[in-house]
Amino acid sequence: MSVKLSLKVNGRAVEAEIDPRTLLVQFLRDHLHLTGTHVGCDTGQCGACTVHLDGRAVKSCNLLALQAQGAEVTTIEGLAAQNGDMHPMQAAFKECHGLQCGFCTPGMVMSATALLKENPHPSEEQIRAGLDGNFCRCTGYHNIVKAVQTCAGGR
Amino acid sequence: MGANIPNGIGASSRRKEDQRFLTGAGNYTDDISVQGQTYACFLRSPHAHAAIRKIDTRAAAAAPGVVGIFTGADLAEAKVGGLPCGWLITDVNGQPMKEPPHPLMAQGKVRHVGDQVAVVIAETYLQAKDAAELIEVDYDMLDAAVDVATATQPGRPAVHDIAPDNVCYVWGHGDKAAVDKAFAGAAHVTTLEFRNNRLIPNAIEPRAALAQYSRSEDAYTLHVSNQNPHVERLLMTAFVLGLPEHKVRIIAPDVGGGFGSKIFLYAEETVITWASKRINRPIKWTAERSESFMSDAHGRDHATKAQLALDKDGKFLAMRVTTKANLGAYLSTFASSVPTILYATLLAGQYATPAIYAEVTGVFTHTVPVDAYRGAGRPEATFVVERLVSAAAAEMGIDQAEIRRRNFIRTFPYATPVGLTYDTGNYEATLAAAMKIADVAGFPARREEAKKRGRLRGIGYSCYIEACGLAPSNIAGALGARAGLFEAGEVRVHPTGSVTVFTGSHSHGQGHETTFAQVVSERLGIPFESVDVVHGDTGRIPFGMGTYGSRSLAVGGTAIMKAIDKVIDKGRKIAAHLLEASDSDIVFENGNFKVAGTDKQVAFGQVAFAAYVPHNYPLDKLEPGLNETAFYDPTNFTYPAGSHICEVEVDPETGVTKVVNYVASDDFGNIINPMIVEGQVHGGLAQGIGQALLEQAVYDPESGQLLTGSYTDYAMPRADDLPSFKVDTQVTPCTHNPLGVKGCGEAGAIGSPPAVISAIIDALRELGVRDVAMPATPYRVWQAIQSARA
Numbered sequence: 001m002s003v004k005l006s007l008k009v010n011g012r013a014v015e016a017e018i019d020p021r022t023l024l025v026q027f028l029r030d031h032l033h034l035t036g037t038h039v040g041c042d043t044g045q046c047g048a049c050t051v052h053l054d055g056r057a058v059k060s061c062n063l064l065a066l067q068a069q070g071a072e073v074t075t076i077e078g079l080a081a082q083n084g085d086m087h088p089m090q091a092a093f094k095e096c097h098g099l100q101c102g103f104c105t106p107g108m109v110m111s112a113t114a115l116l117k118e119n120p121h122p123s124e125e126q127i128r129a130g131l132d133g134n135f136c137r138c139t140g141y142h143n144i145v146k147a148v149q150t151c152a153g154g155r
Numbered sequence: 156m157g158a159n160i161p162n163g164i165g166a167s168s169r170r171k172e173d174q175r176f177l178t179g180a181g182n183y184t185d186d187i188s189v190q191g192q193t194y195a196c197f198l199r200s201p202h203a204h205a206a207i208r209k210i211d212t213r214a215a216a217a218a219p220g221v222v223g224i225f226t227g228a229d230l231a232e233a234k235v236g237g238l239p240c241g242w243l244i245t246d247v248n249g250q251p252m253k254e255p256p257h258p259l260m261a262q263g264k265v266r267h268v269g270d271q272v273a274v275v276i277a278e279t280y281l282q283a284k285d286a287a288e289l290i291e292v293d294y295d296m297l298d299a300a301v302d303v304a305t306a307t308q309p310g311r312p313a314v315h316d317i318a319p320d321n322v323c324y325v326w327g328h329g330d331k332a333a334v335d336k337a338f339a340g341a342a343h344v345t346t347l348e349f350r351n352n353r354l355i356p357n358a359i360e361p362r363a364a365l366a367q368y369s370r371s372e373d374a375y376t377l378h379v380s381n382q383n384p385h386v387e388r389l390l391m392t393a394f395v396l397g398l399p400e401h402k403v404r405i406i407a408p409d410v411g412g413g414f415g416s417k418i419f420l421y422a423e424e425t426v427i428t429w430a431s432k433r434i435n436r437p438i439k440w441t442a443e444r445s446e447s448f449m450s451d452a453h454g455r456d457h458a459t460k461a462q463l464a465l466d467k468d469g470k471f472l473a474m475r476v477t478t479k480a481n482l483g484a485y486l487s488t489f490a491s492s493v494p495t496i497l498y499a500t501l502l503a504g505q506y507a508t509p510a511i512y513a514e515v516t517g518v519f520t521h522t523v524p525v526d527a528y529r530g531a532g533r534p535e536a537t538f539v540v541e542r543l544v545s546a547a548a549a550e551m552g553i554d555q556a557e558i559r560r561r562n563f564i565r566t567f568p569y570a571t572p573v574g575l576t577y578d579t580g581n582y583e584a585t586l587a588a589a590m591k592i593a594d595v596a597g598f599p600a601r602r603e604e605a606k607k608r609g610r611l612r613g614i615g616y617s618c619y620i621e622a623c624g625l626a627p628s629n630i631a632g633a634l635g636a637r638a639g640l641f642e643a644g645e646v647r648v649h650p651t652g653s654v655t656v657f658t659g660s661h662s663h664g665q666g667h668e669t670t671f672a673q674v675v676s677e678r679l680g681i682p683f684e685s686v687d688v689v690h691g692d693t694g695r696i697p698f699g700m701g702t703y704g705s706r707s708l709a710v711g712g713t714a715i716m717k718a719i720d721k722v723i724d725k726g727r728k729i730a731a732h733l734l735e736a737s738d739s740d741i742v743f744e745n746g747n748f749k750v751a752g753t754d755k756q757v758a759f760g761q762v763a764f765a766a767y768v769p770h771n772y773p774l775d776k777l778e779p780g781l782n783e784t785a786f787y788d789p790t791n792f793t794y795p796a797g798s799h800i801c802e803v804e805v806d807p808e809t810g811v812t813k814v815v816n817y818v819a820s821d822d823f824g825n826i827i828n829p830m831i832v833e834g835q836v837h838g839g840l841a842q843g844i845g846q847a848l849l850e851q852a853v854y855d856p857e858s859g860q861l862l863t864g865s866y867t868d869y870a871m872p873r874a875d876d877l878p879s880f881k882v883d884t885q886v887t888p889c890t891h892n893p894l895g896v897k898g899c900g901e902a903g904a905i906g907s908p909p910a911v912i913s914a915i916i917d918a919l920r921e922l923g924v925r926d927v928a929m930p931a932t933p934y935r936v937w938q939a940i941q942s943a944r945a
Binding site: 019021029034035036037038039040041042043045046048075076077079080086090093094095097099100101102103104105106109124125127128129131132134135136137138139140141142143144145 | 170172173174175176177178179180181183185281358359361409411412414441443444445663664665830834838839840841842865866867871872873874877879880903
């Protein structure tokens, strides 16, 4: 059985026939080849698959693609400006060395941008609490926190 | 060394790799798909120990989309070998360790939960997974030996017939008689017994592999999430599949963290490489996280009794250590060396302890194999040394810094009683710096202030040493290594003067593409942007031993330096020809070859061009081209060292412990990119604090079921579990490599666990608490408080 799905991904209309069991992350990676969104676990804990669904940060491994029916999805590939300039959060991660192996990074950046949307000037404690759904095994979070602070300070 | 040019040595250059990682353009193994690829799903044992009576794959084979199903019997029939262990340990009686077979898939028996039983290959992953559930395995369940402390007791079930007492080896190191004598005359003896908790590495990218067989070339290409593709190829071809190395290309593209767990040759990538020819289709396998928990090699898991003998002034006289080390169900690639060669040799720490003896029993259990995890043996050694020192100071009423200062090694080179020769160091410098940054003088006031808030505040020290830059191959060989530990580098100068560096080191977060480019840019005087670094591909790189043991810059970087020297040497000859001077009069400075003492010069780029367009060129004496390769085998280990000071606050009502101040002052020798070095320290600290406070792999002691089999049960450090860190570096350059570098990748994970635990014990000392086990979870801390009060 397959069902019809239509939604917007990174500003472009997408239509597809999919197995209804397809997760949103599988749809993004396997059908649209947007491999910047990663899968790091199978229990909704690690946050590597975080994308924006109608502007909110969601874990795309925890949603069926069908739950994004008619919605607007933004992935890490859609975050930079049209001319290729990095989003200020991406630039802050680079400037502050907020990434090492890069695997958690797309999800971390998507969570961090959503965090600042809700709270433009968070304290360190609020940043740490706000990112507690995203694992990073490389950075010890120190420079990720600094990147979010830098991005918030630069607004 | 200061940066002479932008992005040279000493500059915190922003990383070249970040553009792709930040924009979703990273290229990890699971991101790669090829035409016609199939998907593999491994059926794994649900039992810790069972005999397999029968495997019925008929229903699975008939399931939709299934392309092939293979079991251990198919591998045996095809005469596929088992996984090798790369290090031979010789026991106290001069006998080789017990080396049981390590089959790729079970041969009649399963020996841990997660052991591979069969592989199903299908058109889609869901089809493979659905079909795997249709395989019927008739198991005869057997009792399991799970816990390292009890697995060697009489009557415990044997993991392997050749080791009926589950002992792989009993290994001794040091002068036992001298230690016994020193203990007999000691004024004070401190004794500790503890477990070094079992950890699961948890790189955020799960292991993955994509195997392709080409009929036209009769050759294989394997993409795999791995830290050392050449080692992987050597082990897989020569020891398991019996293939010639030149017919297998292994590519480790972007790799999402390793921490040791991706050093090893695993069954899954080997099976699918073999099977890709059998089914003549590419096969992809990506671990689900649940599989990672039960199939990635775990780390640590020691049960140790340790004693320190001191004179009346707190001078160390001798140390005696007895450790049972869990090796798991099979010997993983470097499993045997981690609790022996990489552990007991580090027990001198930063101190001039005259006599040390360690006895290590390697123990088989019905658990996942245990192997190197960030620090690999050295965190375990540091925990022994620094907990002993902290406990002895407390018992004898000596200040924590003072007891360390009384025992520091102060003259170099220094030969330890456990077989290493430290080339250089300044332990006083890192301790003094850490104490200043931590404001140790202000601690009593902070403790008082915390008390008013109902919190108990404690301070803990850890002065660690590690042996990195693995390793002089002849020494490693004499100690049982079955491989060399050199590194290779190629510097390819292109006709227009840009450079591609091919390194046998592998970067999976360390930023080699940036750091190595800084070295080349500085040495050749060419822009950082003109240097690209290629790693992780046996098809493009001459050879390599890979990245682990904080070796990349000290060994891999030196190989590149040697290749650069060859480029400059040849360039000097070309320049001499162009400038009509003698070779010996040419000097190379800031990217120009000059005739010494004159203003005659030719730029590096012009020399490169002449090498590839040799119209005016000494063809009678010199080959065209400018492309040099070098291999480097180190003459000694490097010895990074440092002092860590941790302050914690404990809520005595709940047992919740918070790290409120963490200072690390480290000596990594010269530093190429301070920003990257700090990042490495931060990450190591998070893993060490994770070990001290949060993380533990727990098996049910009877059934051998892995109880911490997901992120809902295994406590990974999250952003709100950790503080911001204060890191500092002091420099004594390494004396035996040209960059003067020592390595920084593991220091944080090595130094931090004893600092955290000692801080907790210091906080709780007034309640009568003398020890707290890792991980010091709120429950354990609360229990320790209750027992002390009772």
